[in-house]
Amino acid sequence: NAGVTQTPKFRILKIGQSMTLQCAQDMNHNYMYWYRQDPGMGLKLIYYSVGAGITDKGEVPNGYNVSRSTTEDFPLRLELAAPSQTSVYFCASSYAGTGGYTFGSGTRLTVV
């Protein structure tokens, strides 16, 4: 009963480096989301997906890319990391419907 699994939990990147944050869910949820949470703030949507092969931008997509080749996986790619991308990143999933999300435990990313 893993739910939503995010890796890594912590990461330090240098400016200009790239990395992929991994997210996997085992609940057969069709919807998946990536949010970022800056210190003391709420969550802002980066990208979302309503099913395999379908992705769309959220509020703050610049500097990020996603793909959804399977129902289970929804990786978030950071290209050319910048200090403004220092944040905690949450992946979440849900059924298309009326319930809340199931969240992963988050990835704390620092760009120096």
Place this chain on the structure above:
Amino acid sequence: AQTVTQSQPEMSVQEAETVTLSCTYDTSESDYYLFWYKQPPSRQMILVIRQEAYKQQNATENRFSVNFQKAAKSFSLKISDSQLGDAAMYFCAYRSSPIVIKAAGNKLTFGGGTRVLVKP
């Protein structure tokens, strides 16, 4: 687009007493869902309570209850008999009905959060 506002950055409560967190939202939709999430220092997001807009009855989960005022677009959370473990950030969130906005992924829109401090 919907917006969610939490006007109280921080609230303090004595252990065993009651605290109420405010949330207002802006929407033109008639069918939607509202949530309160708790985020303890572990940063895990935990669903506390859920309210369907079409239901007049306020949702309750043990010591947590809401006061949902649809006309006023208000959705407050009451924590009764506060415990030390209730200390956390609390986020109010809005989700459109899937019937209305299916193609847009039923995104959750979050407020900025309220930090709850519990004094022993």
